[in-house]
Amino acid sequence: MAHPTRAVPHNDRHFPVGCLCLLLILAGLAGCSSSNQVAQQSRTAASAAQTVSMVLDAWVEGAAPSAYATAALHSVGKTLADVEAQIRSAEIAEPAGRAGLTAAVNSLSVAVAHAEAELRVNNRTEVKSAQQDLRAAMRSLAAAYTSAFGPKP
Amino acid sequence: MKKLLEISLGVVTSVGGFLEVGSMATAAQAGAAFGFQLIWAIVLGTICIIFLVEMAGRFAAMSHHTISEGIRERFGFNVFLWPLLVVLLVNFMVLSAEIGGVAIALELATGIGFQWWALPVALLAWLLLWKGTFGFIEKGVSVLGLVTLCFVVGSVMLKPDWTAVAGGAVPSLPAHDAINYWFMASSILGASISPYLFMFYSSGAIEDKWDESHLGANRAIAGLGMTFGGTISIGVLIVAALVLATRGIDQVDDYHQLPLMLIPIFGFWGFVLFVASLAIACFGAALEVGLQQAYLVAQGFGWTWGEDRKPRDDPGFSAVYTASLFLAAIPIVLGLDPLRLTIFSMAVTAASLPLTVVPFLFLLNDERYVGEHRNGIISNAAVIFIIALAFVLAVVTIPLQIFGGT
Numbered sequence: 001m002a003h004p005t006r007a008v009p010h011n012d013r014h015f016p017v018g019c020l021c022l023l024l025i026l027a028g029l030a031g032c033s034s035s036n037q038v039a040q041q042s043r044t045a046a047s048a049a050q051t052v053s054m055v056l057d058a059w060v061e062g063a064a065p066s067a068y069a070t071a072a073l074h075s076v077g078k079t080l081a082d083v084e085a086q087i088r089s090a091e092i093a094e095p096a097g098r099a100g101l102t103a104a105v106n107s108l109s110v111a112v113a114h115a116e117a118e119l120r121v122n123n124r125t126e127v128k129s130a131q132q133d134l135r136a137a138m139r140s141l142a143a144a145y146t147s148a149f150g151p152k153p
Numbered sequence: 154m155k156k157l158l159e160i161s162l163g164v165v166t167s168v169g170g171f172l173e174v175g176s177m178a179t180a181a182q183a184g185a186a187f188g189f190q191l192i193w194a195i196v197l198g199t200i201c202i203i204f205l206v207e208m209a210g211r212f213a214a215m216s217h218h219t220i221s222e223g224i225r226e227r228f229g230f231n232v233f234l235w236p237l238l239v240v241l242l243v244n245f246m247v248l249s250a251e252i253g254g255v256a257i258a259l260e261l262a263t264g265i266g267f268q269w270w271a272l273p274v275a276l277l278a279w280l281l282l283w284k285g286t287f288g289f290i291e292k293g294v295s296v297l298g299l300v301t302l303c304f305v306v307g308s309v310m311l312k313p314d315w316t317a318v319a320g321g322a323v324p325s326l327p328a329h330d331a332i333n334y335w336f337m338a339s340s341i342l343g344a345s346i347s348p349y350l351f352m353f354y355s356s357g358a359i360e361d362k363w364d365e366s367h368l369g370a371n372r373a374i375a376g377l378g379m380t381f382g383g384t385i386s387i388g389v390l391i392v393a394a395l396v397l398a399t400r401g402i403d404q405v406d407d408y409h410q411l412p413l414m415l416i417p418i419f420g421f422w423g424f425v426l427f428v429a430s431l432a433i434a435c436f437g438a439a440l441e442v443g444l445q446q447a448y449l450v451a452q453g454f455g456w457t458w459g460e461d462r463k464p465r466d467d468p469g470f471s472a473v474y475t476a477s478l479f480l481a482a483i484p485i486v487l488g489l490d491p492l493r494l495t496i497f498s499m500a501v502t503a504a505s506l507p508l509t510v511v512p513f514l515f516l517l518n519d520e521r522y523v524g525e526h527r528n529g530i531i532s533n534a535a536v537i538f539i540i541a542l543a544f545v546l547a548v549v550t551i552p553l554q555i556f557g558g559t
Contacts, residue, residue: 043403044404046401047401047402047403048404048407050400051407051410054400054413054417055413058416061420063416063424064416064424065264065424067263068261068412072409072410076409
């Protein structure tokens with residue numbers, strides 16, 4: 001989350017086949033922890049928010065039809081609601097970190113709902129305003145993620 | 154000149170048939186999540202399918218049997234029953250996913266929910282199979298499928314670092330999300346090494362009345378056609394990596410994200426090109442998989458079959474594709490997410506591969522079928538490698554999905 005715009009990953013370490021099983025077991029165990037699930041949900045929210053940002057940019061430039069943009073925002077809105085519920089119900093060591101993430105995801109949901117409502121009535125000015133809200137919410141999410149999962153002093 | 158035309162049409166057909174909702178979705182997800190790092194899976198899958206398609210065509214040309222007929226005749230019906238049931242089930246899911254792919258394209262184009270499009274799509278596909286000829290199905294729709302080349306054009310226009318792209322062709326460890334990485338690799342292999350692809354190819358060779366004189370053309374079509382098809386899949390992956398991943402979209406789990414791949418490159422036409430690519434590629438695949446279901450059952454039970462016959466002359470054959478198409482539309486009508494179904498069906502395809510690939514080792518080494526054109530050392534080594542790969546995929550794919558594959 002500290003790097004929401006991930007550069008194209010390229011890795012030239014070659015794998016010994018025998019490592020695969022160990023890797024799967026370790027990753028599987030890691031995947032079971034609640035903290036990891038919250039981190040994963042936060043990344044889903046970030047990816048969803050970037051999707052909304054791209055859809056809105058395309059719509060404003062006339063490169064995406066309104067029906068598509070509205071449906072995309074509606075679908076992402078449901079994803080964000082689901083993410084928020086999952087983060088809320090997860091048990092993690094630092095409730096403060098969870099509260100920050102929940103608030104940030106909620107802000108994203110509000111911005112997306114605002115954008116979707118304005119898209120339905122074709123109000124470009126308000127859609128641009130919702131875009132700004134969305135960017136602010138994305139910054140909040142990045143900050144909350146760093147606070148919850150970043151290196152501690 | 155006639156042969157050259159035949160090869161060109163064959164290559165075009167293969168290109169059109171290679172890219173469908175599975176290869177498109179898995180390549181897009183892989184590119185968004187892991188950049189160029191999973192190109193090796195597409196390359197490996199393409200090499201495997203080249204070998205299998207060449208063998209399926211050679212088997213048909215030399216023995217005048219399809220792969221399904223060969224399995225039934227060589228091993229008996231009781232043995233054939235297992236691959237028959239598994240492939241029917243896997244094909245059912247793939248067919249459903251393809252109908253879902255066309256329905257999504259129509260939703261994107263019209264704003265009307267994909268559920269409403271599933272039955273009309275199944276009806277149109279049925280009408281084409283009922284009224285059309287094999288040549289029309291094989292070549293007509295596949296030529297339209299060349300629209301998917303927009304992904305290759307798009308990837309070139311994005312000016313990727315070709316050294317990094319080439320580096321992606323070499324397997325490497327993921328820097329993050331290891332389970333999802335291996336699940337994606339399995340799904341890409343499942344999407345590339347589709348049993349319906351090589352089984353349909355062998356049935357097509359019989360429909361086109363191939364004989365020994367077609368062996369050269371078969372080799373050229375298998376090699377060039379599948380390579381071009383793989384190149385388009387790599388094009389999708391590169392575009393997803395450079396458009397989605399660089400903008401922070403590293404999870405493609407919603408089909409509304411897919412058109413965003415081409416919009417930054419072509420503007421509004423990018424949206425149109427994506428919708429056309431998805432609709433045509435999936436519709437072509439739906440026709441092929443629907444036909445393949447009918448081929449499989451008719452060949453398995455020894456019924457009369459052939460797309461060029463009138464439905465009243467092969468009623469069982471026609472009844473199977475009719476039932477397959479309409480039954481496969483039901484999950485989409487009920488609102489099952491086509492993208493999730495696609496990823497799941499690709500994983501199941503990967504898991505089912507041993508049942509369809511193992512018989513190649515026996516059939517292509519049996520002189521009674523292929524005469525002097527039986528497998529050489531390289532082809533046998535390739536089949537053994539694919540069988541080993543198929544067993545690995547069969548064991549790991551479903552657990553990987555359970556433990557967190559997207």
